[in-house]
């Protein structure tokens with residue numbers, strides 16, 4: 133086969149706990165009071181599903197990259213995922229279980245500029261399904277080089293799930309990204325993935341100490357990077373994100389944008405950085421691309437990006453500072 137006809141190695145995202153995001157528009161939302169929603173939207177979600185959707189929707193130099201989604205879906209409310217996969221041309225290698233994928237509630241208060249997430253536990257995964265998924269992931273590693281392991285780990289799946297996958301995927305020579313929290317992140321970090329993207333709270337939990345200010349976040353990110361994780365991205369909500377690689381640390385601050393919902397901004401950031409890496413970009417452009425993807429999805433509900441000209445404009449408008 134000539135180099136030109138060799139298929140571009142693809143990206144696989146793994147979502148153990150997929151979700152349908154139910155966004156409720158609740159002006160002036162107050163906990164402990166009677167609230168009224170003025171609008172409701174349901175979109176396919178779950179961290180890896182979102183990353184797959186953002187990547188499959190992005191235009192990359194050198195042509196589209198094949199994107200495969202695997203993980204676990206409930207077969208009773210599958211339509212929204214099937215529709216997303218079809219619309220974006222995402223290859224579907226998800227396992228189906230009896231029952232329904234969880235519906236996560238996102239309360240958006242545009243007046244108070246707040247988003248309240250209520251994430252449900254999700255399906256119980258039988259041991260044989262979990263083992264079956266490991267086989268699918270291993271099989272996908274024969275033809276794909278980049279793996280994104282994202283989101284919470286449902287009941288029935290061990291907290292070591294991502295750590296096991298990192299080890300198996302490294303044996304196959306894959307580049308592995310982990311975006312998780314709590315014990316699954318702690319175990320995964322011990323297996324040294326190639327990239328992690330905690331937010332500040334997840335990083336503080338991982339290191340077992342509070343991170344009081346940005347300087348402490350940067351120090352903690354450097355520590356994590358020095359422990360053997362090539363690229364550490366710590367997202368800080370509206371303040372931007374810190375990118376650390378090989379002793380270099382950058383802060384990337386998004387330009388002001390209209391915010392419809394912040395749900396999925398972290399997943400968009402992961403997708404943007406992966407897209408940049410697939411194009412061989414260096415740290416600064418990874419930071420710009422990741423931040424542009426994150427800023428680009430804020431004005432939309434669900435895993436949607438603006439057109440590529442707008443993304444290019446956002447990329448240029450990101451402020452990058454050497455730390």
Ligand SMILES: Nc1ncnc2c1ncn2[C@@H]1O[C@H](COP(=O)(O)OP(=O)(O)O)[C@@H](O)[C@H]1O
Nearest residue numbers: 331367368369370372373386394397398423426
């Ligand atoms: N309110 C906001 N205004 C501008 N940018 C934001 C806002 N919230 C998130 N972002 C962008 O999205 C990125 C990821 O968001 P963050 O909330 O930190 O992730 P996560 O949802 O994973 O906790 C941030 O680093 C930032 O670039």
Ligand SMILES: O=P(O)(O)OC[C@H]1O[C@](O)(COP(=O)(O)O)[C@@H](O)[C@@H]1O
Nearest residue numbers: 177178179236283284396397398399
């Ligand atoms: O698996 P978890 O940690 O419960 O998170 C699932 C939720 O996170 C999301 O993927 C959004 O994540 P981010 O806002 O961190 O990008 C939602 O689509 C989903 O409801």
